[in-house]
Amino acid sequence: MRIPCPHCGPRGHEEFAYHGDAAPIRPDPAAAEAERAFGEYVYLRDNPAGLHRELWYHALGCLTWLIVERDTRTHAIRGVAEARANHAQGQAAQ
Amino acid sequence: MRYSIFSLLGHALAGNRRWTPAWRDAAPKAGYDIVIVGGGGHGLATAYYLARMHGITNVAVIEKGWIGSGNVGRNTTIIRSNYLLPGNVPFYEWSLKLWEGLEQELNYNAMVSQRGTLNLFHSDSQRDAFVRRGNSMRLHGVDAELLDVPALRRLVPFVDFDNARFPIRGGLLQRRGGTVRHDAVAWGYARAADRLGVDVIQNCEVTGIRVERGRAVGVETSRGYIAAGKLGLACAGNSSRVASMAGLRLPIESHVLQAFVSEALKPVIPCVITFGAGHFYVSQSDKGGLVFGGDIDGYNSYAQRGNLPTVEDVCEGGMALMPSLGRVRLLRSWGGVMDMSMDGSPIIDRTPVDQLYLNAGWCYGGFKATPASGWCFAHLLAKDGPHPLAAAYRLDRFAAGRVVDEKGQGPHPNRH
Numbered sequence: 001m002r003i004p005c006p007h008c009g010p011r012g013h014e015e016f017a018y019h020g021d022a023a024p025i026r027p028d029p030a031a032a033e034a035e036r037a038f039g040e041y042v043y044l045r046d047n048p049a050g051l052h053r054e055l056w057y058h059a060l061g062c063l064t065w066l067i068v069e070r071d072t073r074t075h076a077i078r079g080v081a082e083a084r085a086n087h088a089q090g091q092a093a094q
Numbered sequence: 095m096r097y098s099i100f101s102l103l104g105h106a107l108a109g110n111r112r113w114t115p116a117w118r119d120a121a122p123k124a125g126y127d128i129v130i131v132g133g134g135g136h137g138l139a140t141a142y143y144l145a146r147m148h149g150i151t152n153v154a155v156i157e158k159g160w161i162g163s164g165n166v167g168r169n170t171t172i173i174r175s176n177y178l179l180p181g182n183v184p185f186y187e188w189s190l191k192l193w194e195g196l197e198q199e200l201n202y203n204a205m206v207s208q209r210g211t212l213n214l215f216h217s218d219s220q221r222d223a224f225v226r227r228g229n230s231m232r233l234h235g236v237d238a239e240l241l242d243v244p245a246l247r248r249l250v251p252f253v254d255f256d257n258a259r260f261p262i263r264g265g266l267l268q269r270r271g272g273t274v275r276h277d278a279v280a281w282g283y284a285r286a287a288d289r290l291g292v293d294v295i296q297n298c299e300v301t302g303i304r305v306e307r308g309r310a311v312g313v314e315t316s317r318g319y320i321a322a323g324k325l326g327l328a329c330a331g332n333s334s335r336v337a338s339m340a341g342l343r344l345p346i347e348s349h350v351l352q353a354f355v356s357e358a359l360k361p362v363i364p365c366v367i368t369f370g371a372g373h374f375y376v377s378q379s380d381k382g383g384l385v386f387g388g389d390i391d392g393y394n395s396y397a398q399r400g401n402l403p404t405v406e407d408v409c410e411g412g413m414a415l416m417p418s419l420g421r422v423r424l425l426r427s428w429g430g431v432m433d434m435s436m437d438g439s440p441i442i443d444r445t446p447v448d449q450l451y452l453n454a455g456w457c458y459g460g461f462k463a464t465p466a467s468g469w470c471f472a473h474l475l476a477k478d479g480p481h482p483l484a485a486a487y488r489l490d491r492f493a494a495g496r497v498v499d500e501k502g503q504g505p506h507p508n509r510h
């Protein structure tokens with residue numbers, strides 16, 4: 001499996017560290033029900049068989065956090081973006 | 095038919111033409127008292143103990159492929175009970191005790207071989223960790239022995255003791271650990287459950303769970319609707335997908351683990367050996383092949399096949415432990431998709447949906463758990479409450495902060 005890094009080009013996945021599903025967003029600790037929200041944020045996952053948006057860190061490359069959209073059945077990669085952009089979006093959505 | 099030396103001889107004299115199938119090829123009925131989804135080791139063992147221990151025989155095991163097509167037929171066959179935490183040791187020890195009597199119990203040769211499992215250590219701190227684990231085991235009444243280098247040289251003379259980077263300092267041995275012929279476990283439980291009246295239904299995929307007013311009442315399958323008084327899920331690797339049919343999200347990611355077998359050799363490896371400085375473990379099958387494996391690939395996968403960097407990593411571990419491996423040819427390798435849970439421990443519990451019960455999260459260590467898992471899941475289904483041996487494996491432990499994390503890795507399924 002090769003991950004097309006926007007900075008470094010396609011590189012073997014062994015250069016990257018995996019950090020799982022990119023969907024969970026850290027809840028607001030001051031919100032009502034924050035305890036339940038944190039439990040779900042830390043532990044519960046959709047774990048789909050199919051397209052999965054996930055975090056990869058290019059540890060042996062450009063040191064960028066990426067969001068990779070990958071099919072978990074075939075490893076076909078549909079898209080790669082910098083995680084920073086996504087994070088800004090997530091914050092805005094909250 | 096009961097299997098024995100006489101049945102074997104009788105059939106041999108008849109030219110082996112009169113053997114009958116070991117279990118019926120059951121077609122689904124309209125409904126059952128208990129339906130179990132997943133015909134792996136855990137589902138079949140559950141059905142067997144439901145019938146045997148609780149007298150509940152109106153039971154179906156529903157399997158989307160054939161019996162043994164999942165992880166029960168893909169694992170590296172190791173059994174042991176060398177755990178550290180109090181929530182784990184009694185459970186795995188009961189499993190080992192059930193393995194010890196399994197073949198008589200099932201009247202089936204599962205080739206249970208207590209050849210020992212040996213964990214090597216390479217540094218003082220690792221030694222301390224294994225001494226602690228061994229003491230924990232002994233406090234729970236489990237056998238554990240610390241071996242020094244001279245004792246190891248007698249047992250496994252071929253490992254690289256004087257490796258410059260990772261010299262071998264000793265090992266923790268559990269003599270009662272070993273290996274079991276994995277698919278024979280599926281077949282043995284299927285046959286024994288079938289003989290007690292359980293329907294083992296193959297080629298029947300569950301495609302939906304019918305929930306009415308917060309209560310599971312049956313499953314949609316590729317062979318029609320099947321009503322269920324109670325529904326138990328034992329779909330290792332696919333637990334998230336099947337549970338999502340009832341609207342549940344689980345503390346699980348699916349990951350692939352690879353296994354490898356070499357060409358057959360004369361007997362060389364007397365026990366199961368794990369390398370302490372990298373992730374590599376090896377044993378030798380009765381056919382002579384070296385069976386080995388290492389780390390999971392490390393990212394969510396439903397592919398049932400792994401990638402090459404992991405192959406390289408496993409083989410490097412093997413070479414560091416046992417340089418003579420370099421002369422051996424690899425015969426085949428494969429992958430299996432497993433539930434990796436958030437704390438590395440399993441779940442045997444009720445769910446928020448009434449009459450829906452969950453057996454999941456077995457990670458890469460669920461084969462050895464097969465008998466005790468079936469035992470405890472059957473208890474849960476029959477009595478509607480957790481078995482004391484599985485009391486730590488509750489679904490709410492994550493939210494409540496009572497995780498059972500043997501390795502202390504935190505909520506990262508690919509690190510367990």
Ligand SMILES: Cc1cc2nc3c(=O)[nH]c(=O)nc-3n(C[C@H](O)[C@H](O)[C@H](O)COP(=O)(O)OP(=O)(O)OC[C@H]3O[C@@H](n4cnc5c(N)ncnc54)[C@H](O)[C@@H]3O)c2cc1C
Nearest residue numbers: 132134135136158164165166169170172300430460461462
């Ligand atoms: C390569 C590898 C090596 C391993 N080595 C070891 C080891 O040495 N020791 C050890 O203790 N453990 C080991 N394990 C782990 C162990 O194999 C598993 O934890 C255990 O087998 C899981 O339980 P099971 O036997 O019930 O799973 P499975 O055999 O996978 O059973 C689950 C069944 O559910 C079925 N299913 C899924 N979805 C549906 C559906 N929708 N409808 C109907 N049926 C469905 C599947 O087809 C499957 O047959 C290893 C695993 C792998 C992959």
Ligand SMILES: [Zn+2]
Nearest residue numbers: 005008061062
């Ligand atoms: Zn890069």
